[in-house]
Amino acid sequence: MPSGEPCTSPLELFNSIATQGELVRSLKAGNAPKDEIDSAVKMLLSLKMSYKAAMGEEYKAGCPPGDRAAGSHSDADAAKASEDFVDPWTVRTSSAKGIDYDKLIVQFGSSKIDKELINRIERATGQRPHRFLRRGIFFSHRDMNQILDAYENKKPFYLYTGRGPSSEAMHLGHLVPFIFTKWLQDVFDVPLVIQMSDDEKYLWKDLTLEQAYSYTVENAKDIIACGFDINKTFIFSDLEYMGQSPGFYKNVVKIQKHVTFNQVKGIFGFTDSDCIGCAWWKISFPAVQAAPSFSNSFPKIFRDRTDIQCLIPCAIDQGAQTKMSASDPNSSIFLTDTAKQIKSKVNKHAFSGGRDTVEEHRQFGGNCEVDVSFMYLTFFLEDDDRLEQIRKDYTSGAMLTGELKKTLIDVLQPLIAEHQARRKAVTEETVKEFMAPRQLSFHFQ
Amino acid sequence: MPSGEPCTSPLELFNSIATQGELVRSLKAGNAPKDEIDSAVKMLLSLKMSYKAAMGEEYKAGCPPGDRAAGSHSDADAAKASEDFVDPWTVRTSSAKGIDYDKLIVQFGSSKIDKELINRIERATGQRPHRFLRRGIFFSHRDMNQILDAYENKKPFYLYTGRGPSSEAMHLGHLVPFIFTKWLQDVFDVPLVIQMSDDEKYLWKDLTLEQAYSYTVENAKDIIACGFDINKTFIFSDLEYMGQSPGFYKNVVKIQKHVTFNQVKGIFGFTDSDCIGCAWWKISFPAVQAAPSFSNSFPKIFRDRTDIQCLIPCAIDQGAQTKMSASDPNSSIFLTDTAKQIKSKVNKHAFSGGRDTVEEHRQFGGNCEVDVSFMYLTFFLEDDDRLEQIRKDYTSGAMLTGELKKTLIDVLQPLIAEHQARRKAVTEETVKEFMAPRQLSFHFQ
Numbered sequence: 001m002p003s004g005e006p007c008t009s010p011l012e013l014f015n016s017i018a019t020q021g022e023l024v025r026s027l028k029a030g031n032a033p034k035d036e037i038d039s040a041v042k043m044l045l046s047l048k049m050s051y052k053a054a055m056g057e058e059y060k061a062g063c064p065p066g067d068r069a070a071g072s073h074s075d076a077d078a079a080k081a082s083e084d085f086v087d088p089w090t091v092r093t094s095s096a097k098g099i100d101y102d103k104l105i106v107q108f109g110s111s112k113i114d115k116e117l118i119n120r121i122e123r124a125t126g127q128r129p130h131r132f133l134r135r136g137i138f139f140s141h142r143d144m145n146q147i148l149d150a151y152e153n154k155k156p157f158y159l160y161t162g163r164g165p166s167s168e169a170m171h172l173g174h175l176v177p178f179i180f181t182k183w184l185q186d187v188f189d190v191p192l193v194i195q196m197s198d199d200e201k202y203l204w205k206d207l208t209l210e211q212a213y214s215y216t217v218e219n220a221k222d223i224i225a226c227g228f229d230i231n232k233t234f235i236f237s238d239l240e241y242m243g244q245s246p247g248f249y250k251n252v253v254k255i256q257k258h259v260t261f262n263q264v265k266g267i268f269g270f271t272d273s274d275c276i277g278c279a280w281w282k283i284s285f286p287a288v289q290a291a292p293s294f295s296n297s298f299p300k301i302f303r304d305r306t307d308i309q310c311l312i313p314c315a316i317d318q319g320a321q322t323k324m325s326a327s328d329p330n331s332s333i334f335l336t337d338t339a340k341q342i343k344s345k346v347n348k349h350a351f352s353g354g355r356d357t358v359e360e361h362r363q364f365g366g367n368c369e370v371d372v373s374f375m376y377l378t379f380f381l382e383d384d385d386r387l388e389q390i391r392k393d394y395t396s397g398a399m400l401t402g403e404l405k406k407t408l409i410d411v412l413q414p415l416i417a418e419h420q421a422r423r424k425a426v427t428e429e430t431v432k433e434f435m436a437p438r439q440l441s442f443h444f445q
Numbered sequence: 446m447p448s449g450e451p452c453t454s455p456l457e458l459f460n461s462i463a464t465q466g467e468l469v470r471s472l473k474a475g476n477a478p479k480d481e482i483d484s485a486v487k488m489l490l491s492l493k494m495s496y497k498a499a500m501g502e503e504y505k506a507g508c509p510p511g512d513r514a515a516g517s518h519s520d521a522d523a524a525k526a527s528e529d530f531v532d533p534w535t536v537r538t539s540s541a542k543g544i545d546y547d548k549l550i551v552q553f554g555s556s557k558i559d560k561e562l563i564n565r566i567e568r569a570t571g572q573r574p575h576r577f578l579r580r581g582i583f584f585s586h587r588d589m590n591q592i593l594d595a596y597e598n599k600k601p602f603y604l605y606t607g608r609g610p611s612s613e614a615m616h617l618g619h620l621v622p623f624i625f626t627k628w629l630q631d632v633f634d635v636p637l638v639i640q641m642s643d644d645e646k647y648l649w650k651d652l653t654l655e656q657a658y659s660y661t662v663e664n665a666k667d668i669i670a671c672g673f674d675i676n677k678t679f680i681f682s683d684l685e686y687m688g689q690s691p692g693f694y695k696n697v698v699k700i701q702k703h704v705t706f707n708q709v710k711g712i713f714g715f716t717d718s719d720c721i722g723c724a725w726w727k728i729s730f731p732a733v734q735a736a737p738s739f740s741n742s743f744p745k746i747f748r749d750r751t752d753i754q755c756l757i758p759c760a761i762d763q764g765a766q767t768k769m770s771a772s773d774p775n776s777s778i779f780l781t782d783t784a785k786q787i788k789s790k791v792n793k794h795a796f797s798g799g800r801d802t803v804e805e806h807r808q809f810g811g812n813c814e815v816d817v818s819f820m821y822l823t824f825f826l827e828d829d830d831r832l833e834q835i836r837k838d839y840t841s842g843a844m845l846t847g848e849l850k851k852t853l854i855d856v857l858q859p860l861i862a863e864h865q866a867r868r869k870a871v872t873e874e875t876v877k878e879f880m881a882p883r884q885l886s887f888h889f890q
Contacts, residue, residue, distance in 0.1 A: 023651075036653055199698045206468075208481055209695055242687060242694035249687035249694070250654055253644045 017059050020044045039306060110140045117144060124148050125187040132180045135378050147311050157309040159184055160292050162195030165215035170222050172333040177315040178226045184313060191301060191440045192233045195292050199238040213239055220431050222335055225423035231441040235434045238288060244437050247299050251291035300437045324349035324372055339413045346405050354401035365397035373408045380411050462504050465489045484751055555585045562589060569593050570632040577625045580823050592756050602754040604629055605737050607640030610660035615667050617778040622760045623671045629758060636746060636885045637678045640737050644683040658684055665876050667780055670868035676886040679746060680879045683733060689882050692744050696736035745882045769794035769817055784858045791850050799846035810842035818853040825856050
């Protein structure tokens with residue numbers, strides 16, 4: 001859950017702050033218009049906050065960061081991190097246990113969502129934290145405390161998330177960030193913008209513009225079926241919306257001006273030897289994805305206010321979560337699956353942490369840590385006590401693999417069926433309404 | 446005067462054609478909607494035409510071009526061309542005579558504007574060719590015959606030109622492409638779109654968005670003062686218009702998809718060792734500059750028609766033309782200069798092809814080929830007979846340098862004064878009208 005600014009290498013960030021500081025001084029010296037100065041100061045503060053978040057210490061003029069910095073990519077770091085690799089296009093690990101997320105947090109310079117933060121969210125919203133928070137499924141954040149400061153002071157913020165629309169039926173795992181985003185929208189009662197990056201899909205897939213846009217519409221139906229409030233949610237296609245917002249493209253070039261190639265390289269992790277065609281896209285696209293985190297990209301919603309903070313719920317990967325078996329792509333639970341297909345996929349493909357025989361299982365117990373069905377239950381079974389009981393019973397051997405799988409099937413079948421019923425109710429007209437640039441209803445000071 | 450498509454290296458172009466051909470076949474096989482097939486076929490034909498223009502022979506499937514190709518950049522070519530270097534940002538020559546444009550034509554794979562083509566333009570329009578054509582000032586084209594074919598068959602085309610707005614007062618040389626474009630608009634009676642690439646200026650200069658836009662407005666006044674027809678001319682700021690046109694951004698991504706890094710590199714001439722920050726801009730910007738050559742970037746003007754050809758008048762450089770003395774930047778004739786300043790600049794700075802003494806000049810004559818005042822007269826003195834008489838008299842020694850300079854001053858003073866009077870009459874309101882996305886009046890079949 002990073003907010004606002006893209007992250008950067010500490011030295012680049014340091015240099016950006018110095019440059020921005022000079023700009024502010026020269027604007028002030030030249031008696032520039034107030035809004036111009038304000039805007040430059042805002043950018044300066046934002047850069048300083050990013051610096052503090054990345055470095056764990058305040059920016060100090062004249063003291064550039066050394067190599068010790070979290071987030072800097074030395075060769076040694078690279079070697080240490082070589083077993084895990086995560087960038088926006090790849091999630092790769094050589095460890096059987098999966099990605100080491102604690103290490104990633106250090107690499108990305110973000111912070112862990114700890115018990116203290118979860119308690120604060122509960123106090124601020126007066127709502128029980130979502131199971132995704134309680135169970136560490138959403139595990140990392142940047143500047144979430146700043147969002148909560150604003151919220152507690154009745155200052156506005158908004159949510160921004162997105163999806164690269166694809167032709168295939170969406171997987172259950174694709175819904176995870178949307179389920180969490182819907183919860184955030186409900187408990188904070190804030191507006192939400194959802195970017196459908198069909199420009200990206202168009203560039204990289206063998207699609208026409210019309211096909212890319214039609215995937216946007218189809219995927220939007222699944223997103224809408226998650227239950228988003230039409231009065232507080234704006235879904236937009238990059239291909240369409242760039243030509244409908246006076247502020248969007250301006251923010252894209254503004255970001256391009258402030259984020260250098262090296263900063264982008266820092267976040268997106270490609271090397272000088274990377275395919276230069278790929279690099280092209282990788283360099284220009286972040287600005288299109290970052291622009292919606294500035295509120296004046298949405299003048300119909302926020303008018304020309306530039307001071308509204310943005311919280312971005314996002315998933316680092318849906319790798320393990322979407323498939324019953326990593327080696328079989330058809331083992332994913334699709335949102336279009338029938339009850340029978342779900343049953344068959346869970347029974348046939350879900351990797352089991354159970355023993356080879358019932359007798360052994362009763363005697364030694366199963367292993368929840370590697371059991372795919374149990375992992376699915378942590379995502380989709382709401383009842384904490386029941387989940388804990390299952391964990392104990394399966395670990396002790398009191399619960400057999402067949403029973404565990406049956407429990408998961410009983411959770412997934414109605415969940416998918418209800419999603420399908422809601423999706424069926426979403427008409428083309430509903431999608432048009434969600435995608436119309438318009439005022440949203442919310443109460444900001 | 447290239448039309449439409451950006452140029453590419455022959456092999457890249459060959460591969461693009463092969464890919465596009467496959468797309469057309471698959472669309473046809475899949476019974477895709479007619480407009481989708483038409484659009485793909487149009488792109489295919491356009492690629493094939495570019496191929497023919499570059500190679501001097503038709504595209505032949507399965508026969509990729511060899512190294513013999515005009516426009517291919519082998520090391521040998523590079524070595525031969527090393528004395529001249531022209532790309533969108535630099536015009537450099539080691540020759541005292543200036544850029545060798547014939548060589549450039551070969552390098553860029555464009556064609557020379559020969560007597561035959563000029564005669565055809567005269568027949569088609571029924572108008573005497575502009576002095577810029579008669580005197581070889583606009584010297585190269587791509588596919589101009591195709592535009593004339595269309596025009597003679599009452600098929601529509603439009604003009605597209607542009608300017609990167611800057612804060613400084615514009616030079617006389619900056620007006621050259623606009624003077625020629627106005628003539629084209631008058632004789633062909635066609636709509637014109639003028640791109641103010643303030644996004645580019647914003648990215649590269651130390652400017653705020655607001656400053657970049659204000660330069661657009663100021664520069665637009667000088668452009669309007671050239672006499673463009675408000676009913677047939679649309680001036681647009683990239684920063685503003687990207688958010689006002691449903692088609693502009695779609696065309697940008699479409700071009701990004703079809704033009705690879707290597708093609709861009711071919712046109713814009715940077716190397717792998719080029720500053721990567723510069724490369725970033727150089728790769729992404731051509732798409733923004735190429736998009737206006739597709740008519741559906743302007744739905745208010747052309748609705749969603751995609752079959753309207755575009756003619757792009759442009760200057761390869763205004764280097765020599767804008768300055769009286771290459772070494773003194775203040776020696777340019779500015780559009781804001783007084784009659785006195787013009788007189789002083791011509792007398793003081795204009796490099797002379799005359800002899801050291803009046804006696805020598807009378808005896809041996811002057812050299813028009815290197816005389817800056819004479820060069821200016823070829824640009825701005827309309828009367829061919831008088832120009833020829835001056836050439837003869839100066840070459841023979843009958844005309845002295847002071848007389849030549851006086852002739853130029855007498856031409857430039859009223860030209861600049863009249864421009865200033867017209868510019869003064871251009872109000873902010875007029876600029877707004879020119880920049881409002883709207884219908885233009887023209888008669889297309």
